[in-house]
Amino acid sequence: xxxxxxxxxxxxxxxxxxxxxxxxxxxxxxxxxxxxxxxxxxxxxxxxxxxxxxxxxxxxxxxxxxxxxxxxxxxxxxxxxxxxxxxxxxxxxxxxxxxxxxxxxxxxxxxxxxxxxxxxxxxxxxxxxxxxxxxxxxxxxxxxxxxxxxxxxxxxxxxxxxxxxxxxxxxxxxxxxxxxxxxxxxxxxxxxxxxxxxxxxxxxxxxxxxxxxxxxxxxxxxxxxxxxxxxxxxxxxxxxxxxxxxxxxxxxxxxxxxxxxxxxxxxxxxxxxxxxxxxxxxxxxxxxxxxxxxxxxxxx
Amino acid sequence: xxxxxxxxxxxxxxxxxxxxxxxxxxxxxxxxxxxxxxxxxxxxxxxxxxxxxxxxxxxxxxxxxxxxxxxxxxxxxxxxxxxxxxxxxxxxxxxxxxxxxxxxxxxxxxxxxxxxxxxxxxxxxxxxxxxxxxxxxxxxxxxxxxxxxxxxxxxxxxxxxxxxxxxxxxxxxxxxxxxxxxxxxxxxxxxxxxxxxxxxxxxxxxxxxxxxxxxxxxxxxxxxxxxxxxxxxxxxxxxxxxxxxxxxxxxxxxxxxxxxxxxxxxxxxxxxxxxxxxxxxxxxxxxxxxxxxxxxxxxxxxxxxxxxxxxxxxxxxxxxxxxxxxxxxxxxxxxxxxxxxxxxxxxxxxxxxxxxxxxxxxxxxxxxxxxxxxxxxxxxxxxxxxxxxxxxxxxxxxxxxxxxxxxxxxxxxxxxxxxxxxxxxxxxxxxxxxxxxxxxxxxxxxxxxxxxxxxxxxxxxxxxxxxxxxxxxxxxxxxxxxxxxxxxxxxxxxxxxxxxxxxxxxxxxxxxxxxxxxxxxxxxxxxxxxxxxxxxxxxxxxxxxxxxxxxxxxxxxxxxxxxxxxxxxxxxxxxxxxxxxxxxxxxxxxxxxxxxxxxxxxxxxxxxxxxxxxxxxxxxxxxxxxxxxxxxxxxxxxxxxxxxxxxxxxxxxx
Numbered sequence: 009x010x011x012x013x014x015x016x017x018x019x020x021x022x023x024x025x026x027x028x029x030x031x032x033x034x035x036x037x038x039x040x041x042x043x044x045x046x047x048x049x050x051x052x053x054x055x056x057x058x059x060x061x062x063x064x065x066x067x068x069x070x071x072x073x074x075x076x077x078x079x080x081x082x083x084x085x086x087x088x089x090x091x092x093x094x095x096x097x098x099x100x101x102x103x104x105x106x107x108x109x110x111x112x113x114x115x116x117x118x119x120x121x122x123x124x125x126x127x128x129x130x131x132x133x134x135x136x137x138x139x140x141x142x143x144x145x146x147x148x149x150x151x152x153x154x155x156x157x158x159x160x161x162x163x164x165x166x167x168x169x170x171x172x173x174x175x176x177x178x179x180x181x182x183x184x185x186x187x188x189x190x191x192x193x194x195x196x197x198x199x200x201x202x203x204x205x206x207x208x209x210x211x212x213x214x215x216x217x218x219x220x221x222x223x224x225x226x227x228x229x230x231x232x233x234x235x236x237x238x239x240x241x242x243x244x245x246x247x248x249x250x251x252x253x254x255x256x257x258x259x260x261x262x263x264x265x266x267x268x269x270x271x272x273x274x275x276x277x278x279x280x281x282x283x284x285x286x287x288x289x290x291x292x293x294x295x296x297x298x299x300x301x302x303x304x305x306x307x308x
Numbered sequence: 309x310x311x312x313x314x315x316x317x318x319x320x321x322x323x324x325x326x327x328x329x330x331x332x333x334x335x336x337x338x339x340x341x342x343x344x345x346x347x348x349x350x351x352x353x354x355x356x357x358x359x360x361x362x363x364x365x366x367x368x369x370x371x372x373x374x375x376x377x378x379x380x381x382x383x384x385x386x387x388x389x390x391x392x393x394x395x396x397x398x399x400x401x402x403x404x405x406x407x408x409x410x411x412x413x414x415x416x417x418x419x420x421x422x423x424x425x426x427x428x429x430x431x432x433x434x435x436x437x438x439x440x441x442x443x444x445x446x447x448x449x450x451x452x453x454x455x456x457x458x459x460x461x462x463x464x465x466x467x468x469x470x471x472x473x474x475x476x477x478x479x480x481x482x483x484x485x486x487x488x489x490x491x492x493x494x495x496x497x498x499x500x501x502x503x504x505x506x507x508x509x510x511x512x513x514x515x516x517x518x519x520x521x522x523x524x525x526x527x528x529x530x531x532x533x534x535x536x537x538x539x540x541x542x543x544x545x546x547x548x549x550x551x552x553x554x555x556x557x558x559x560x561x562x563x564x565x566x567x568x569x570x571x572x573x574x575x576x577x578x579x580x581x582x583x584x585x586x587x588x589x590x591x592x593x594x595x596x597x598x599x600x601x602x603x604x605x606x607x608x609x610x611x612x613x614x615x616x617x618x619x620x621x622x623x624x625x626x627x628x629x630x631x632x633x634x635x636x637x638x639x640x641x642x643x644x645x646x647x648x649x650x651x652x653x654x655x656x657x658x659x660x661x662x663x664x665x666x667x668x669x670x671x672x673x674x675x676x677x678x679x680x681x682x683x684x685x686x687x688x689x690x691x692x693x694x695x696x697x698x699x700x701x702x703x704x705x706x707x708x709x710x711x712x713x714x715x716x717x718x719x720x721x722x723x724x725x726x727x728x729x730x731x732x733x734x735x736x737x738x739x740x741x742x743x744x745x746x747x748x749x750x751x752x753x754x755x756x757x758x759x760x761x762x763x764x765x766x767x768x769x770x771x772x773x774x775x776x777x778x779x780x781x782x783x784x785x786x787x788x789x790x791x792x793x794x795x796x797x798x799x800x801x802x803x804x805x806x807x808x809x810x811x812x813x814x815x816x817x818x819x820x821x822x823x824x825x826x827x828x829x830x831x832x833x834x835x836x837x838x839x840x841x842x843x844x845x846x847x848x849x850x851x852x853x854x855x856x857x858x859x860x861x862x863x864x865x866x867x868x869x870x871x872x873x874x875x876x877x878x879x880x881x882x883x884x885x886x887x888x889x890x891x892x893x894x895x896x897x898x899x900x901x902x903x904x905x906x907x908x909x910x911x912x913x914x915x916x917x918x919x920x921x922x923x924x925x926x927x928x929x930x931x932x933x934x935x936x937x938x939x940x941x942x943x944x945x946x947x948x949x950x951x952x953x954x955x956x957x958x959x960x961x962x
Contacts, residue, residue, distance in 0.1 A: 010919050011922075012344075012922020012923055012924050013337055013922070013924050014338060015918040015922050018914075022911065046401070046404050046405045046896070047892065047896070048404045048894075048895075048896035048900060049893075049897070051889075051897060052890065054886075055889060055890045058885065058889065059886060061415065062415065062419050065422075065423055066422075066869075069423045069426045072426075072430075073426060139431060141431075141433060141857055145857070147755065147854075147855035147856070147857045148854040148857060149433055149856055149857025150433060167759050167855070168761040168762065169760075169775055171858070172859070174426065174866065177870055184857075189764075192764070192765070193765075200765075201764065201765050304926040308929060
């Protein structure tokens with residue numbers, strides 16, 4: 009084919025420009041570590057990456073939820089542990105008080121400790137979490153759950169609701185328990201329901217009156233049972249949350265791997281490509297230089 | 309009888325011309341569009357000398373350019389398509405890169421907003437979490453409007469370019485007409501090679517702006533057409549193009565062609581190829597679609613979020629308000645509509661289902677003979693609505709079987725006149741008009757307005773009631789608070805559960821008790837009761853007064869991001885956005901491939917032309933030597949003839 013001088017020049021320059029542009033692209037990929045520099049590079053991959061990124065953001069949020077949930081549940085667990093210990097001590101004192109050898113003085117002494125323990129249990133039932141929210145008042149987290157109305161009347165100001173937190177796209181876990189359920193919803197031997205504070209109050213009153221009370225031990229057992237059951241539930245939730253944490257972690261690792269597969273650069277391949285492209289550019293430059301020097305006019 | 313001297317002189321003259329032409333070729337080796345020229349030589353008429361014909365020397369017949377009209381045409385055609393592909397790719401790249409940019413794209417903003425919503429759910433009474441979500445909502449809104457602004461900027465650039473390109477087209481058309489005149493009026497029989505080359509350059513420049521076809525006339529003039537026979541250059545005259553606003557929108561430009569004095573016709577859809585055609589295609593396929601679709605996302609998200617938000621209760625104990633101000637649908641009247649009283653028809657459009665909206669545009673036309681009709685501009689589907697504008701397919705109006713595009717239309721004033729037209733662009737203003745309706749973080753409705761309880765202190769059964777879900781707040785009172793003026797008390801009678809006290813419409817309602825079955829008998833409420841009930845057991849639904857720790861509605865709001873609320877219930881927000889990004893990505897990707905292919909085709913066409921017409925300096929150097937030698941030889945003929953004459957003279961002198 010006949011070749012014009014301008015054409016030779018243009019072909020050489022076009023070749024140089026084209027090689028420079030692919031080289032610059034590879035360089036940009038290496039600099040960012042990304043295979044996909046804009047959606048048009050891989051529209052399907054970009055869309056997949058958007059979805060995976062959303063899942064990762066959500067997953068990260070679930071992990072943060074899990075941490076907050078765990079700290080809430082652990083706070084609740086330690087409060088319930090305190091309540092359990094106090095109740096065990098109350099039960100011990102009740103047993104002692106039932107001892108026929110005790111006189112009124114000894115029983116009054118017991119009653120003093122029982123009243124202290126009552127204050128402790130009431131205080132624990134009105135505990136707040138690290139953020140200043142009451143643990144046991146349901147949705148009304150700014151409302152003190154149990155109020156001492158005097159003369160053994162304790163009223164619950166909260167509600168029966170349990171707050172839930174999301175720990176996976178499909179899983180919500182209760183992050184609180186209602187004080188009504190733990191401390192108030194207790195069947196007593198005499199029939200009906202009675203809150204644990206009234207039970208303890210009655211014990212102290214009986215002791216002060218030198219009476220040994222009939223059903224108080226059984227009622228205390230019911231209360232202990234309720235506290236331990238709730239504690240067990242909280243423990244089970246913590247375990248479940250830990251398990252979910254592991255699942256989320258695994259999911260995160262997998263999703264990151266898939267995402268990386270989609271949008272990250274294969275460095276080995278890219279560096280190899282860069283070398284080939286560099287060699288190509290050099291060859292094009294050198295051949296251009298040599299061809300430029302050829303002209304018949306030089307010989308004239 | 310020819311003399312040797314005469315023959316020698318004819319050779320001298322011929323080779324002088326040839327050397328001139330070689331010099332011209334060398335000088336123009338780098339001139340754009342130059343076709344190499346060569347001198348056509350022929351023998352002079354021989355003279356009869358009795359025994360036969362004797363040659364009388366050389367004659368210069370013409371100076372020809374080495375040129376092939378087919379190759380030149382091919383270059384022109386590929387110039388248009390390569391320029392189209394190049395401009396299209398450049399513009400599509402803007403939008404492409406903008407959408408997926410991790411800093412400015414929509415997806416991080418949407419993800420961030422919903423992540424903050426989770427934090428509110430974790431700690432609904434905490435003001436800092438609410439403040440953070442509030443700020444992220446503003447960020448998301450900013451992002452919508454920022455992307456929209458970027459697209460409006462691009463639209464401004466497109467408009468600016470249309471102006472410039474049309475001015476260039478007019479200039480080039482005028483020059484081509486001028487060249488036509490000069491070429492056809494040039495004296496002599498030989499073609500004016502350099503003028504022809506220059507006109508070809510002009511035609512190529514014109515082809516870069518707009519795809520053209522050419523027809524050569526007998527007088528050497530070239531007529532230029534575009535589209536389906538639209539005349540741009542006729543003989544020595546050219547027609548002007550003009551950029552005008554489109555009938556519906558000042559920001560949407562169109563191109564008109566002058567036909568006779570003062571008559572302008574819209575020829576926008578006749579323009580294809582080249583820079584100008586590319587601008588139209590980019591605007592229609594990428595810019596408008598993306599802007600409309602992004603607006604639909606904004607509207608759909610605001611609408612569905614509001615719907616759930618209004619089922620909640622905020623930190624002040626008030627029923628949830630609209631979280632966002634949902635952008636309205638854009639309706640534009642044609643500038644050709646009759647606006648004189650009493651006509652001046654106004655059309656209003658309301659959204660009926662945000663999940664059904666698409667980025668399509670619709671034209672509503674009125675004809676006095678057949679009434680209103682609506683045309684979907686993207687698929688061309690036309691539906692006749694009838695004489696009255698009572699269009700709401702979601703309610704089966706004007707009749708069953710109409711396409712439900714997610715909006716209704718009605719006449720808001722005036723009376724339509726024959727030929728009135730309206731453009732409905734549901735998504736166009738969505739990204740720009742989105743704003744927050746709530747003004748303080750406390751107004752985020754994280755809680756539900758009611759809560760449930762079993763009357764555990766008096767119940768003898770072990771029945772429990774679920775926290776419950778609010779599905780409609782229509783029966784709640786917004787003021788005075790609380791939403792329920794009295795508690796809804798339900799009592800079990802051994803088989804049924806009866807509402808024994810509470811406000812209307814719930815008081816007196818009754819439903820059969822099925823353990824753990826979802827109860828929907830109470831309007832606007834959903835809950836389940838489970839366990840073994842005893843006669844007389846009571847359950848209460850009460851206002852969620854002081855329920856600042858309730859996060860039920862926040863969890864439901866947060867769940868929206870994983871629901872398929874867009875595109876007729878097939879896509880989540882991010883899916884939908886991904887679709888918008890993918891659409892642009894695919895178009896851009898195709899544009900890149902097309903651009904590569906078109907550039908190659910153009911290069912091949914140019915190579916083919918240059919291979920024939922281009923100057924090769926080595927060849928010219930060889931020709932230079934060849935003609936120089938021939939010139940010297942011809943001089944020698946004159947010398948020889950002189951010497952012969954001298955020797956004859958000296959012979960006679962002797």
